[in-house]
Each structure stands twice: as C-alpha cells, then as structure tokens.
Amino acid sequence: MKRALLASTSTLHEQDYLEYLLPEIKSFFKDSKEVIFIPFARPGGITHDEYTEKAAVAFKKAGIKLRGLHEFKDMQTAIASAKGIFTGGGNTFLLVSELYRNKLMAGLQQAVKNGVPYMGTSAGTNIAGLTMQTTNDMPIVYPPSFKTLGIVPFNINPHYLDPDKNSTHKGETRETRIKEFHKINTQPVVGLREGSWLLVENNKIALKGELSARIFKLEKVPFEIETGSELNELAEA
Amino acid sequence: MKRALLASTSTLHEQDYLEYLLPEIKSFFKDSKEVIFIPFARPGGITHDEYTEKAAVAFKKAGIKLRGLHEFKDMQTAIASAKGIFTGGGNTFLLVSELYRNKLMAGLQQAVKNGVPYMGTSAGTNIAGLTMQTTNDMPIVYPPSFKTLGIVPFNINPHYLDPDKNSTHKGETRETRIKEFHKINTQPVVGLREGSWLLVENNKIALKGELSARIFKLEKVPFEIETGSELNELAEA
Numbered sequence: 037m038k039r040a041l042l043a044s045t046s047t048l049h050e051q052d053y054l055e056y057l058l059p060e061i062k063s064f065f066k067d068s069k070e071v072i073f074i075p076f077a078r079p080g081g082i083t084h085d086e087y088t089e090k091a092a093v094a095f096k097k098a099g100i101k102l103r104g105l106h107e108f109k110d111m112q113t114a115i116a117s118a119k120g121i122f123t124g125g126g127n128t129f130l131l132v133s134e135l136y137r138n139k140l141m142a143g144l145q146q147a148v149k150n151g152v153p154y155m156g157t158s159a160g161t162n163i164a165g166l167t168m169q170t171t172n173d174m175p176i177v178y179p180p181s182f183k184t185l186g187i188v189p190f191n192i193n194p195h196y197l198d199p200d201k202n203s204t205h206k207g208e209t210r211e212t213r214i215k216e217f218h219k220i221n222t223q224p225v226v227g228l229r230e231g232s233w234l235l236v237e238n239n240k241i242a243l244k245g246e247l248s249a250r251i252f253k254l255e256k257v258p259f260e261i262e263t264g265s266e267l268n269e270l271a272e273a
Numbered sequence: 274m275k276r277a278l279l280a281s282t283s284t285l286h287e288q289d290y291l292e293y294l295l296p297e298i299k300s301f302f303k304d305s306k307e308v309i310f311i312p313f314a315r316p317g318g319i320t321h322d323e324y325t326e327k328a329a330v331a332f333k334k335a336g337i338k339l340r341g342l343h344e345f346k347d348m349q350t351a352i353a354s355a356k357g358i359f360t361g362g363g364n365t366f367l368l369v370s371e372l373y374r375n376k377l378m379a380g381l382q383q384a385v386k387n388g389v390p391y392m393g394t395s396a397g398t399n400i401a402g403l404t405m406q407t408t409n410d411m412p413i414v415y416p417p418s419f420k421t422l423g424i425v426p427f428n429i430n431p432h433y434l435d436p437d438k439n440s441t442h443k444g445e446t447r448e449t450r451i452k453e454f455h456k457i458n459t460q461p462v463v464g465l466r467e468g469s470w471l472l473v474e475n476n477k478i479a480l481k482g483e484l485s486a487r488i489f490k491l492e493k494v495p496f497e498i499e500t501g502s503e504l505n506e507l508a509e510a
Contacts, residue, residue, distance in 0.1 A: 049441035080449055081456035127453050129412075169412050172444060175366075175419055176406055176454040182415050195444035204286035206467055207409055207432035212317055216364050217413040219318035230443055 039064070039153040040187050040236035042164050044194045044228040046125050046157035054094040054157075056231065060244070062098040064153055064235075068120030070101045076134035077126025077159040091124055105140075115143045118152050125158025125194075128171040132163060133179040145185050154187060158194045161228070165191040170217055170225050172210075188234065188241055189223075189271035196227030196250060214252045224270045225252040234267065241267040276301070276390040277424050277473035279401050281431045281465040283362050283394035291331040291394075293468065297481070299335040301390060301472075305357030307338045313371035314363025314396040328361055342377075352380045355389050362395025362431075365408040369400060370416040382422050391424060395431045398465070402428040407454055407462050409447075425471065425478055426460075426508035433464030433487060451489045461507045462489040471504065478504040 041057075041064045048056050065071055075087040082090075088104030095102040102122070108114035115121070121144070123131070135141045148154045156164050162171050163184040170193040199209040208216070214225050227250035228234070235242045243249050248260040251270065261267070278294075278301045285293050302308055312324040319327075325341030332339040339359070345351035352358070358381070360368070372378045385391045393401050399408050400421040407430040436446040445453070451462050464487035465471070472479045480486050485497040488507065498504070 045443045047443050049443065078453070078456065079445070081453055127450075130453070130457070169414075171412065174407060174409070174450040174454055175412060176450075176457050178419050182412055195442065197442060197444070205432065205434060206282045206284050206286065207434070208316070213364075213411040213413075216315070216318055216367070217411055219315065220367070220413050 037151055037239065038148055038187060038236055039151060040148065040164060041153070041155040041233060042161040042188070042192065042228075042236070043155075043157045043233040044161065044196065045230040048231055052094070053090060057233070058094070058098050060233070061095065061100065061155070064155060065098070065100050065120045068100065068153060070103055071095065071120035071122050071155075072105050072114060072118045073102045074105050074121065074123040074131075074135075074160070077124055077128065077131035079124070079126035082126075087124060087126075091122065095122075111138055111140060112143050115140055115147050118147055120153045120155070121147065122155040123157075123160030123163065125160055127176055128159040128162050128168050128173045129175050129177050129179055131159050132168050132182070132184065133177045135163075136180045141185070148185065148187055161194050161234075162192055164188055166223050167191060167221075169221060170214060187236060188267070190267070191217075191221075191223050191225045192234075193225055193227045196229045198250075211258065218252065218254050222254050224254070226250075226267065226270070227252065232263070239268075243267060274388055274476065275385055275424060275473055276388060277385065277401060278390070278392040278470060279398040279425070279429065279465075279473070280392075280394045280470040281398065281433065282467040285468055289331070290327060294470070295331070295335050297470070298332065298337065298392070301392060302335070302337050302357045305337065305390060307340055308332065308357035308359050308392075309342050309351060309355045310339045311342050311358065311360040311368075311372075311397070314361055314365065314368035316361070316363035319363075324361060324363075328359065332359075348375055348377060349380050352377055352384050355384055357390045357392070358384065359392040360394075360397030360400065362397055364413055365396040365399050365405050365410045366412050366414050366416055368396050369405050369419070369421065370414045372400075373417045378422070385422065385424055398431050398471075399429055401425055403460050404428060404458075406458060407451060424473060425504070427504070428454075428458075428460050428462045429471075430462055430464045433466045435487075448495065455489065455491050459491050461491070463504065463507070464489065469500070476505075480504060
C-alpha cells in the first residue's frame with residue numbers, strides 16, 4: 037500500500053527548513069530507522085553533500101537518521117532496500133535527468149508501490165505526479181523524458197500562486213500556464229499552496245495543512261477544495 | 274547580415290497588443306511587403322487563426338501586411354522565401370516542438386543568416402538565443418531538443434523580474450533560477466525587462482527601450498547594462 041507525504045514547499049516564510057513539517061515527518065517515518073535522501077535537485081546549485089547535511093540536521097530534530105543517496109556505491113540497491121525516502125526540492129529538470137541517468141526512476145516507482153514511505157518537497161513533490169510538466173522550474177538540462185513517478189493519478193503544481201490582481205507584469209500567471217498545459221494534456225492538476233501537503237495512505241489521498249488547494253480539470257472552471265478533503269476522485273474518468 | 278528585433282514582451286500594462294513597439298516595427302520592416310507570422314506558441318491556448326488575426330490587426334496599424342505561417346501548404350518554402358518573420362509569444366516548449374516537428378528550425382536559422390528581418394516577442398525572443406533553457410514557461414510538451422536559433426550568442430530571459438524583497442513566497446526567484454542554469458551551462462543570459470528589446474543590425478546587438486537589462490555571466494556577480502549599450506562582447510571568450 038502506497039504511503040506518501042507530498043509538500044508544496046520545504047520552508048515557510050520566517051521559518052527554518054522543514055520546521056512546519058517536523059511533527060508530520062515524525063509520524064510519517066515512525067517505522068523508518070533510516071531515510072534515504074535524494075539531493076539531485078540541488079536548489080541554488082548547492083552540492084549533494086551540503087544539501088544532505090542540511091536535510092539531516094532537520095530530520096535529526098524529528099529523531100530520524102538521514103543518508104544521502106549519492107553516498108551509496110550502488111544507488112539502485114540502496115533504493116530497493118530503503119526503509120524511507122525523501123526527495124528534496126530544487127530544479128525539477130535536473131532531478132528528473134539525474135534519476136533517469138542513474139536508472140533510478142523505475143526502482144523508485146517500485147519501492148513506493150512496495151510500501152516504502154516517500155516524502156517530497158517542491159520538486160520532490162512534483163515528480164510524484166504523472167509527469168513533471170506542471171513544474172515552475174527552468175529547463176536548465178534536457179531530461180530523457182518528462183514522465184515521473186505517478187504516485188498520485190494527477191499532476192502537481194507546487195508553490196501554487198494565485199494571480200496578483202495588482203500586478204502590472206505581463207508574464208503569464210500560473211493559472212494561464214496550467215490552462216495552456218490543458219490544451220495538450222488531459223490529466224487534472226492540483227495547485228498546492230505553500231503550507232499544504234498531500235498525505236497518501238490507506239488508499240486515500242488527503243489534502244493537509246491550513247489552506248485550500250486549487251484544482252484544474254480539463255475543460256472545467258478551476259475550483260477550490262478544502263483542507264481535509266480527499267482527492268481520489270480527481271483521477272480521470 | 275542578420276537583422277533582428279527581440280522584445281521582452283508584446284504588451285505593456287494598460288496598452289494594446291504591440292502598441293509600444295509600433296514605431297519600431299514600422300522602421301524595422303520598412304522593406305518587407307509582407308511579414309510571415311509564426312503563431313505556434315499559442316498564448317492561453319488561442320488558435321493559430323485567432324492569434325494571426327490579432328497580430329495582423331496590430332501590424333496593419335504600422336502599415337504592414339501579416340500572414341500566418343500555418344496558412345501555407347509548404348511552410349518550409351514559405352520561410353525560405355519570406356521577406357520578414359515575426360514569432361509571437363506564448364509557450365516556448367510548444368513553439369520549439371512545432372518548429373522541429375514541421376522541420377522549420379534549420380530553415381528559419383538560414384533565413385535569418387540570409388538577412389531576412391526577424392522579430393520576436395517573449396517566446397519568439399527566447400528562441401533567438403542559443404537555447405530555450407532560460408524560458409519561464411511550463412514544459413507542457415516535450416520538444417526533441419532545447420537548441421534554438423542562436424541569432425544572438427547568448428541566452429535570453431524575457432519578462433525578466435527583479436526579486437520582490439517583500440515577498441513571503443518561497444518559490445525560487447528568477448535570479449536563483451538563472452544561477453541554477455549556470456551550474457550546468459556556460460553561456461551568458463540577458464534578463465530583458467518588459468519594455469526592453471534588443472536590436473540586431475550592422476553586426477551590432479544594442480539594448481533599446483527605457484530600462485536597463487540584467488546580465489548574468491558564469492561565475493560573475495550579475496550586473497546591469499544601460500539602454501543604448503552594445504551586447505556584442507557578452508559572447509563567451
């Protein structure tokens with residue numbers, strides 16, 4: 037049975053890294069002696085070691101040991117025998133490229149199917165969707181495919197931002213970008229605001245945190261769902 | 274000799290489509306009886322016909338006839354014999370995919386080398402760079418390559434936005450995204466603010482409009498260049 041904790045962001049304004057998620061992390065990984073950290077998204081270009089250290093410091097506060105996937109000689113075996121997995125945020129194109137380059141995407145997918153708890157923040161949450169095609173990131177590297185883990189039967193837009201009605205900027209709003217996505221793709225998109233997360237367990241996908249989420253379905257007017265709601269029925273008919 | 278007019282945006286706040294650029298368009302295309310419009314980027318999912326009509330209305334104000342590339346049975350020949358080309362904004366991934374799918378990228382590049390005046394706005398400007406990898410758009414479709422026209426020897430980030438110091442949002446700033454780009458790529462990036470454009474003629478690349486532009490070079494602190502400056506020396510050493 038799949039278990040996943042998929043957060044829009046790692047960090048809230050004026051908080052430490054993962055601070056608001058610590059109680060959730062503690063309960064989510066309560067049976068995981070050690071969690072494997074996937075540092076490939078490298079936010080701001082930080083090294084794998086630096087990023088792992090940062091995540092390990094936060095996880096230590098929740099009493100959980102973290103180890104960087106890049107430290108393993110055989111990363112495929114490390115994923116196959118993992119007791120818990122956390123993929124940090126950063127650049128989604130880089131993350132997806134590295135997962136494919138190291139032949140880890142299928143193994144990661146299988147591990148989650150086998151019930152290994154998977155946590156993601158930002159880019160790590162984006163790849164839990166069917167494809168990475170609703171990322172906000174720059175295409176700094178060319179991945180072999182946009183297909184991702186499909187832990188949930190829809191796409192996720194992390195760091196979802198409502199249109200700023202006072203803005204004079206003419207770049208596309210997030211809503212316009214997702215509308216363009218739906219001219220070519222059919223799957224629903226969950227706009228997950230900072231402070232929200234999805235909790236996947238017991239065959240249910242629930243919205244958690246204080247905020248509502250914005251749902252974009254093909255040829256439908258976008259709508260809000262309240263925290264606590266289940267998103268299972270979002271999957272395509 | 275290459276000639277290009279590369280605008281950050283088609284539209285300024287509280288103005289009509291292309292309004293602020295009309296005098297520039299008139300002079301840039303003064304020898305072009307007819308300009309071919311590339312509508313592939315489909316902003317907001319607008320159809321090729323609708324988009325061409327919108328652009329034609331604006332160009333008519335500058336006294337120039339516009340015709341959509343999609344109206345030609347043989348698009349490759351249309352590009353090869355074009356007297357002027359304008360690529361509109363929208364989604365860069367879709368634009369680049371369609372250019373490759375219709376086998377137009379090389380012909381477009383050749384036409385510009387032959388001296389056919391090329392105008393772009395937003396996505397149409399982004400593809401004038403070496404690669405599309407500093408686009409702000411969502412990867413709604415998977416293009417066969419990120420390589421683009423290389424009319425200028427650097428990358429362009431259209432709709433460049435300065436970091437908002439009052440923001441509580443934790444998504445990456447544009448500057449952070451470009452910094453991540455430079456962890457993997459070496460070419461300079463020109464952050465082109467709305468209202469700015471690059472004018473390429475007489476072997477010179479000049480910044481035009483009222484604003485300065487922000488320049489990002491590998492391992493250098495980002496810096497501003499004033500309007501009227503030449504950008505030729507930005508190319509890699």
